[in-house]
Amino acid sequence: MSDESHNYLNARKGLWSWLSTTDHKRIGIMYAIACGAFFLLGGILATFVRTELGEPGETILGQDQYNQVFTLHGVVMVFLVIIPAIPGILGNFVLPLQIGAKDVAFPRLNLASWYLFMAGAIMAVCGWLFVGRVDTGWTFYTPYSSGASNAVLWLTSAVFIAGFASIFTGLNFIVTVHKMRAPGMTWNRLPLFTWAIYATGIVQVLATPVIGITMVLLFLEKLLQIGIFDPALGGDPVLFQHFFWFYSHPAVYIMILPAMGIISDLMGTFSRQHVSGYTFIALSSVAIAFLGFLVWGHHMFVAGQSALSSIIFSMLTFLIGIPTGIKVFNWVATMYKGSVWLRTPMIYALMFLFLFTIGGLTGIMVGVLAVDVHLHDTYFVVAHFHYVMMGGALIGLIGGLHYWWPKMTGRMYNETAGVIAAILVFIGFNLTFFTQFFLGTKGMPRRYHDYSEFLEIYPEFAVLNLASTIGSYILGVGLVMILVYALYSLFRGPKATANPWGACTLEWTHTGPVPDEHNFHDTPLVTRGPYDYHLADDVFGKKTES
Amino acid sequence: MSSADTTLKHYFVSHEQQFDAAKLGMWLFLVTEILLFAGMFVAYAVYRSWHPEVFLQASELLDWRLGALNTVVLLASSFTVALSIHFVQKGENDKVVVLLIMTLVCAAIFMVVKYFEYSGKFSHGVFPGAGFEPHGIVDGKDYSKYDIPFAPQFFSIYFVMTGIHGVHVLVGMGLFGWLTTRVARGHFSPQYYTPVELTGLYWHLVDIIWIFLFPLLYLI
Ligand code: HEM
Numbered sequence: 001m002s003d004e005s006h007n008y009l010n011a012r013k014g015l016w017s018w019l020s021t022t023d024h025k026r027i028g029i030m031y032a033i034a035c036g037a038f039f040l041l042g043g044i045l046a047t048f049v050r051t052e053l054g055e056p057g058e059t060i061l062g063q064d065q066y067n068q069v070f071t072l073h074g075v076v077m078v079f080l081v082i083i084p085a086i087p088g089i090l091g092n093f094v095l096p097l098q099i100g101a102k103d104v105a106f107p108r109l110n111l112a113s114w115y116l117f118m119a120g121a122i123m124a125v126c127g128w129l130f131v132g133r134v135d136t137g138w139t140f141y142t143p144y145s146s147g148a149s150n151a152v153l154w155l156t157s158a159v160f161i162a163g164f165a166s167i168f169t170g171l172n173f174i175v176t177v178h179k180m181r182a183p184g185m186t187w188n189r190l191p192l193f194t195w196a197i198y199a200t201g202i203v204q205v206l207a208t209p210v211i212g213i214t215m216v217l218l219f220l221e222k223l224l225q226i227g228i229f230d231p232a233l234g235g236d237p238v239l240f241q242h243f244f245w246f247y248s249h250p251a252v253y254i255m256i257l258p259a260m261g262i263i264s265d266l267m268g269t270f271s272r273q274h275v276s277g278y279t280f281i282a283l284s285s286v287a288i289a290f291l292g293f294l295v296w297g298h299h300m301f302v303a304g305q306s307a308l309s310s311i312i313f314s315m316l317t318f319l320i321g322i323p324t325g326i327k328v329f330n331w332v333a334t335m336y337k338g339s340v341w342l343r344t345p346m347i348y349a350l351m352f353l354f355l356f357t358i359g360g361l362t363g364i365m366v367g368v369l370a371v372d373v374h375l376h377d378t379y380f381v382v383a384h385f386h387y388v389m390m391g392g393a394l395i396g397l398i399g400g401l402h403y404w405w406p407k408m409t410g411r412m413y414n415e416t417a418g419v420i421a422a423i424l425v426f427i428g429f430n431l432t433f434f435t436q437f438f439l440g441t442k443g444m445p446r447r448y449h450d451y452s453e454f455l456e457i458y459p460e461f462a463v464l465n466l467a468s469t470i471g472s473y474i475l476g477v478g479l480v481m482i483l484v485y486a487l488y489s490l491f492r493g494p495k496a497t498a499n500p501w502g503a504c505t506l507e508w509t510h511t512g513p514v515p516d517e518h519n520f521h522d523t524p525l526v527t528r529g530p531y532d533y534h535l536a537d538d539v540f541g542k543k544t545e546s
Numbered sequence: 547m548s549s550a551d552t553t554l555k556h557y558f559v560s561h562e563q564q565f566d567a568a569k570l571g572m573w574l575f576l577v578t579e580i581l582l583f584a585g586m587f588v589a590y591a592v593y594r595s596w597h598p599e600v601f602l603q604a605s606e607l608l609d610w611r612l613g614a615l616n617t618v619v620l621l622a623s624s625f626t627v628a629l630s631i632h633f634v635q636k637g638e639n640d641k642v643v644v645l646l647i648m649t650l651v652c653a654a655i656f657m658v659v660k661y662f663e664y665s666g667k668f669s670h671g672v673f674p675g676a677g678f679e680p681h682g683i684v685d686g687k688d689y690s691k692y693d694i695p696f697a698p699q700f701f702s703i704y705f706v707m708t709g710i711h712g713v714h715v716l717v718g719m720g721l722f723g724w725l726t727t728r729v730a731r732g733h734f735s736p737q738y739y740t741p742v743e744l745t746g747l748y749w750h751l752v753d754i755i756w757i758f759l760f761p762l763l764y765l766i
């Protein structure tokens with residue numbers, strides 16, 4: 001068995017040993033720190049945005065400042081948090097362990113990806129802070145962006161560079177899954193989290209280059225006025241939207257697929273059952289990855305695209321509901337007749353099920369042509385994408401972090417604190433964003449800093465917005481609470497055992513409480529599936545955490 | 547862990563596994579390159595289908611003889627690089643060095659020709675984007691006659707596509723230079739020659755993209 005005192009965290013010491021590491025587990029931790037910091041920044045900006053909207057009239061932000069703040073909020077949350085976070089943190093930490101590999105296929109490329117990501121992130125934030133406050137929204141639509149301040153050059157370069165970080169991460173994971181699996185780890189024994197990261201990798205590799213070239217063209221549009229996108233120069237702004245969404249719709253699957261993978265693993269572990277419909281869940285990830293490339297036009301129903309294309313895009317959008325539904329029903333079926341063990345990670349898994357379903361169904365609603373004409377660019381859309389991105393991807397990430405926390409840090413967190421924070425997050429989130437569905441159906445437009453002029457017709461805007469703002473504060477308290485007890489656990493938490501959840505996958509069964517530098521002393525020989533819980537109690541021992 | 551074999555990384559089980567992984571990684575990278583260029587090909591297709599006459603007329607200003615010369619040069623370099631892989635597999639490293647240098651020279655010729663094409667255009671006001679102001683007479687063609695709507699788009703696309711392609715050629719030159727020194731220092735053997743193989747794959751892609759650029763921009 002492993003020597004408790006020797007592990008990947010203390011194998012080497014000093015800051016430089018981290019900054020120069022090629023250990024996938026340490027790189028995962030570095031992503032965790034970086035994404036955590038950006039999430040804090042994005043969250044503070046969101047609080048500003050919500051506070052401005054809490055009361056009618058101008059309160060803390062002027063019109064221009066408001067636009068600048070929600071732009072940075074969107075850029076940070078999308079490009080620096082949700083897209084990199086799950087593959088970067090958990091993909092890196094967990095995936096090689098789950099398949100019994102010593103590392104990813106290209107460890108140095110992995111480290112280089114982190115540096116690219118950081119370079120992009122620093123360019124984005126510094127460009128916004130010191131060069132010019134871009135106010136185009138995270139979508140950079142032309143001609144706003146081609147006419148905006150020169151800081152657009154910084155932001156587009158940043159997205160380009162961070163994009164390559166994402167490409168290399170995806171590429172690394174695809175090759176790792178293909179070539180580095182331990183003996184006996186066949187494709188139908190891959191844990192579903194690994195399957196999901198694999199499918200995500202496909203999207204990252206196929207979609208991200210397109211945003212790359214779009215950003216290059218936008219950069220040149222701004223620098224040399226090449227006239228591809230800017231209507232004033234004979235260019236076509238709708239072409240920009242096509243390019244942008246050809247990436248950015250698949251990108252929403254870069255955000256959600258890994259979270260779905262986490263949920264599958266959580267459902268299995270905490271229901272103590274084989275995950276129902278394993279093959280369907282695995283392949284529906286791949287199906288979503290490919291279908292996701294065919295629906296980008298649903299963002300442009302009112303942007304002057306032809307009626308025929310709109311109809312086709314609308315129908316293809318509905319198709320995505322099928323693989324997604326397959327997953328949701330299988331998760332529910334996994335709990336059925338299982339012995340559900342309600343620990344913090346599982347609470348987040350249930351929360352995901354609830355919030356993501358709302359997000360997904362409202363997505364189908366805005367995919368309906370006639371409905372979307374009414375709802376486009378209203379708060380309904382804002383609520384929809386927060387239900388998927390935050391209620392789905394981010395809640396999945398938080399659940400996964402709680403689940404793998406003992407393995408990453410070797411410590412347990414306080415379960416009671418975890419439950420209380422989860423409840424706060426749930427209440428706060430719904431109060432913040434469910435109200436926005438009502439605002440949106442009444443026609444409150446997004447990206448406005450003031451709604452006093454609507455109050456005559458819709459006096460309820462005031463109270464709905466206030467409720468949403470109060471909700472965002474509750475949500476903020478819940479999230480800060482997680483940060484506090486996580487830090488506490490890091491220093492004071494009780495030591496974790498090697499497999500506190502009694503899980504079946506290799507990262508729990510074949511490593512010490514904290515894995516050592518090279519993951520496994522001997523390469524595991526895999527003889528069973530990832531969720532063979534009918535063997536669990538005799539083979540892996542009883543669950544130990546009280 | 548045996549220390550004798552320094553080319554096998556500790557996280558791989560065998561040379562075959564390591565080589566396969568590297569090759570799959572390179573193929574995936576080439577897919578991303580194709581998609582990167584695909585964006586520009588789409589832009590080309592869109593503008594061409596909207597303004598076919600303008601594209602036809604504007605492309606007259608590009609000298610197809612220089613384009614054809616560059617095509618031949620690149621094809622030759624693809625051949626030499628393929629041969630270099632063949633010989634590195636057989637362990638005949640002095641031939642590999644010569645072939646890699648020949649490839650490097652071909653790439654350099656390509657860039658020199660491009661340099662003359664670009665500077666010829668710039669000196670007559672043919673710039674990408676807002677600076678577009680063609681003037682002067684070359685080869686009996688009066689450039690000022692080409693100052694028509696949407697001709698700037700053609701040249702923007704021309705400069706962006708060939709420019710980004712040119713950057714890839716420069717990267718390739720850097721890689722060949724680096725490879726040459728490594729071969730000369732005896733880093734490669736029939737057991738381990740992954741970097742040569744991967745650079746070769748990359749170079750074929752750079753070549754293929756040009757094979758598409760040349761007719762689309764110069765000929766039709
Ligand atoms: C802490 C909780 C959050 C609150 C209170 C919040 C609030 C807001 C608000 C008020 C807007 C501006 C709406 C408008 O006028 O257009 C917005 C936009 C946005 N948020 Fe959040 N947000 C939160 C978390 C997140 C997360 C986790 C993500 C990650 C994906 C995210 C992504 C976005 C995006 C992409 C936009 C659109 C930006 C744009 O259209 O330019 N938000 N958010």
Ligand SMILES: [Cu+2]
Binds near residue numbers: 252299
């Ligand atoms: Cu979409």
